[in-house]
Amino acid sequence: MTDARSMEEYLALFPYTSAAARYVEVSTKTFESLLSVGEFSKRVLNKSVERVTRAISGDIHVPSVGNDDYEVEIFSYVMARALVSCINETLLVQRYANAEARDAYNNLRHADERSQDGYILSLLGDFRMPASIKKNAFQLYFADVIKYTGRLRGPQWRLVNLLYRGRVTLAKGEIIQILAEAVRLKVLTGLPLKLSGKMCEELSPYTSPLKKALSQVLLRQEESGPVVLEACPPCIKALLLQVKAGKNLSHPARFALTSFLANIGMKEDEIVLLYQMSPDFDYELTRYQVEHIKGSSGKDYIPPGCSTMETYGNCVESDGLCRRIAHPLSYYRLRIKRPDAGVKTSTG
Amino acid sequence: MNARTKAFLESKFREYYHNAVIELPPRFRKREWAFVLFDSAYPKLVMRRHKAFGSQKELYAYLEAVSPAHVFYSTACYAHPSATRMQDKKWEGADIIFDLDADKLLTDSTPQYARMLIAVKNETDKLLDFLMNDFGFDHTDFSIVFSGGRGYHVHLREARLATLGSHERREVVNYLTGTGLEPEYLLKRTNTMPMTDDNSCWEIRIRSWIDRYFKRLSELDADTAIKELASVKAIGKRRAKEIVDEMSQDSTIQPLLQSKLMPLAAWKSLIREAISQIKVSIDVPVTADTKRLIRLPTSLHGGSGLRVTPLTLDEFGRFDPLHDAVVFSDRFISVKILKPTTAELKGETIKVQQGTTELPEHTAVYLMARGLAEYESR
Numbered sequence A: 001m002t003d004a005r006s007m008e009e010y011l012a013l014f015p016y017t018s019a020a021a022r023y024v025e026v027s028t029k030t031f032e033s034l035l036s037v038g039e040f041s042k043r044v045l046n047k048s049v050e051r052v053t054r055a056i057s058g059d060i061h062v063p064s065v066g067n068d069d070y071e072v073e074i075f076s077y078v079m080a081r082a083l084v085s086c087i088n089e090t091l092l093v094q095r096y097a098n099a100e101a102r103d104a105y106n107n108l109r110h111a112d113e114r115s116q117d118g119y120i121l122s123l124l125g126d127f128r129m130p131a132s133i134k135k136n137a138f139q140l141y142f143a144d145v146i147k148y149t150g151r152l153r154g155p156q157w158r159l160v161n162l163l164y165r166g167r168v169t170l171a172k173g174e175i176i177q178i179l180a181e182a183v184r185l186k187v188l189t190g191l192p193l194k195l196s197g198k199m200c201e202e203l204s205p206y207t208s209p210l211k212k213a214l215s216q217v218l219l220r221q222e223e224s225g226p227v228v229l230e231a232c233p234p235c236i237k238a239l240l241l242q243v244k245a246g247k248n249l250s251h252p253a254r255f256a257l258t259s260f261l262a263n264i265g266m267k268e269d270e271i272v273l274l275y276q277m278s279p280d281f282d283y284e285l286t287r288y289q290v291e292h293i294k295g296s297s298g299k300d301y302i303p304p305g306c307s308t309m310e311t312y313g314n315c316v317e318s319d320g321l322c323r324r325i326a327h328p329l330s331y332y333r334l335r336i337k338r339p340d341a342g343v344k345t346s347t348g
Numbered sequence B: 001m002n003a004r005t006k007a008f009l010e011s012k013f014r015e016y017y018h019n020a021v022i023e024l025p026p027r028f029r030k031r032e033w034a035f036v037l038f039d040s041a042y043p044k045l046v047m048r049r050h051k052a053f054g055s056q057k058e059l060y061a062y063l064e065a066v067s068p069a070h071v072f073y074s075t076a077c078y079a080h081p082s083a084t085r086m087q088d089k090k091w092e093g094a095d096i097i098f099d100l101d102a103d104k105l106l107t108d109s110t111p112q113y114a115r116m117l118i119a120v121k122n123e124t125d126k127l128l129d130f131l132m133n134d135f136g137f138d139h140t141d142f143s144i145v146f147s148g149g150r151g152y153h154v155h156l157r158e159a160r161l162a163t164l165g166s167h168e169r170r171e172v173v174n175y176l177t178g179t180g181l182e183p184e185y186l187l188k189r190t191n192t193m194p195m196t197d198d199n200s201c202w203e204i205r206i207r208s209w210i211d212r213y214f215k216r217l218s219e220l221d222a223d224t225a226i227k228e229l230a231s232v233k234a235i236g237k238r239r240a241k242e243i244v245d246e247m248s249q250d251s252t253i254q255p256l257l258q259s260k261l262m263p264l265a266a267w268k269s270l271i272r273e274a275i276s277q278i279k280v281s282i283d284v285p286v287t288a289d290t291k292r293l294i295r296l297p298t299s300l301h302g303g304s305g306l307r308v309t310p311l312t313l314d315e316f317g318r319f320d321p322l323h324d325a326v327v328f329s330d331r332f333i334s335v336k337i338l339k340p341t342t343a344e345l346k347g348e349t350i351k352v353q354q355g356t357t358e359l360p361e362h363t364a365v366y367l368m369a370r371g372l373a374e375y376e377s378r
Helices: A004-013 A020-028 A033-037 A039-056 A070-087 A090-109 A115-124 A140-148 A172-188 A197-222 A235-242 A251-263 A268-275 A283-294 A306-311 A327-336 B001-020 B055-064 B113-134 B166-177 B183-190 B201-219 B222-228 B238-247 B254-258 B264-280 B284-288 B313-317 B363-368
Strands: A131-134 A139-140 A169-172 B033-036 B047-051 B070-074 B076-078 B093-094 B094-099 B142-146 B151-156 B291-296 B307-312 B332-337 B341-343 B348-354 B355-360 B373-375
Touching: A004 A020, A004 A039, A004 A070, A004 A115, A020 A070, A020 A115, A033 A039, A033 A070, A033 A197, A033 B113, A039 A070, A039 B001, A070 A090, A090 A172, A090 A197, A115 A131, A131 A327, A139 A140, A139 A172, A140 A169, A140 A251, A140 B166, A169 A172, A172 B113, A172 B183, A235 A327, A251 A268, A251 A283, A251 A306, A251 A327, A268 A283, A306 B166, A306 B313, B001 B055, B001 B363, B001 B373, B070 B076, B094 B113, B094 B142, B094 B166, B113 B142, B113 B151, B113 B166, B113 B201, B113 B313, B151 B291, B166 B363, B201 B222, B201 B238, B201 B264, B222 B238, B222 B332, B264 B291, B307 B313, B341 B363, B348 B355, B355 B363, B363 B373
Parallel strands: none
Antiparallel strands: A131 A139, A139 A169, B033 B047, B033 B070, B070 B291, B076 B093, B094 B151, B142 B151, B142 B307, B332 B355, B332 B373, B341 B348
């Protein structure tokens, strides 16, 4: 980041950094001025719609980093956050953060060798993760790293395999993955923004088509189909077996099983009946617990993720597909889509 | 516990809170406080929660006035500690607590208190070694506390860790319990057994455990060594003999490690054994929790009358809870024993039978607090 131009390029590539936020703050362009008619605001708005669209569709965004486009890029991020906030759908917020993280990953991955290290170090600084470089590997304080490894699967991300005297050493490819996760969380912070109704009104010509595209995606998700027990991950299958064999489950295990089944659409009655084999089966109590976990809206409680299952000793017989997911529900969804997913890698 | 016993315990606790130096945790104004009193419900624990104190004086006055059986504060700091709904408190960060409880360590049906305390102290020692060696903490980063009951709490207050979420805290717990360590992965990463690249402290720990294991074997007579080695999964008697022969020719283990004498499955089961010996048994949910209530160091534990004792690393080494956490006098008082039992305070083993007897005040308080005796005034 030696000259002003490369600094602007950095901000355009990574517009969620504190450095970019400062750039926007000191700029003469205000949020209101971006909504008024003009060549610049038109380009910003179009670009921000593009940002959100690719989040909905899952496409990869190619940053147009040409000479005078830096500023458009930076402001389009600010505006995209406003669009996402006005639409105010949890799914979109998540997808949007994922999309920005995916772009960050690609931009870092494909940056030319000269800029790559500079970008990485600037981002590490921006996220307050002091690092030292040793033989092309990055050394970081362990607490700065575990904030971002929760969703990453595989033994290479676990602290048990990484920690050396308070520090963790990561290869460049790994640090890029960590940074992408840091970006995701940074983008999520504060979303949805609390914007005035008037502002969202003014943005509605842009949000309406986005809403429409999003509702189509949501519709596809609703059609989740019947419950397929064979598609459950091994941990859930093991719990089911135990229940059917009349064993009492520990509290965390019972919660994991009930919330999982509720989330894949099993009816309350069916879940209660499953537990009737338990030696301490109490219809009213079980019914109460299931109702409580299922919640009035049907999906109040998300079942515990893989790492929680692991901590409580409930992650058993994990297979090839397990290594690619961080949540038992993801396993189920993948299996439903592709019954043979992960089968080939189970020996690897 | 009858009303007279409760009144007596309360008066003894009041005496303690009047005289004792009570140490408050940093940022105590930002913490939620909770108390269990010697009230009509006691020993059923009815927690009076969501208290907050603006000054040290206010807190001391409260302690002396109500003389609680148990005193807790939140490991978390909040903008509004006295708000009654968790979401209104506004979490600002939390200490990390490690809870070592003898309950988890001994499965013996009649564990003796003294033996339990020794086992849990050893476990705490293991934890401290992990914290200083593997995590690189300085002994001034944490405080060690005897809980007054069956174990120890270690409070970690490093600023960079305060805002870690439950998930990240679990990663720390998993490290200590060796959860997620897979022999297959360890072996694959280094390709052969020796695991020489020292990537992680766990690898070093496992390797040196295995070194010591073979060193110990080499010091045994051949027959015993073969027998022991053959008990490892995937090592037959013949294989065990070959290995022991090899060891007797060369005192260093290195050639053995590189040879193909040990089958892969045997390395795996040795590594598993190493992990189970090295890991620390801590109470997992306590450390993962970002909003736990924890006992106030320097307060009294209502279930034993012992002092919740903060310790420096040096003090911890010499600490004997059944001696050093005793605060009450050895003046004799009269109690009615409800159940025959044994108490071992202040280096004295006292066996008591049912009925009225005279006991030193500290032992009397201990038995009353545990519900094994009632107060008898003369």
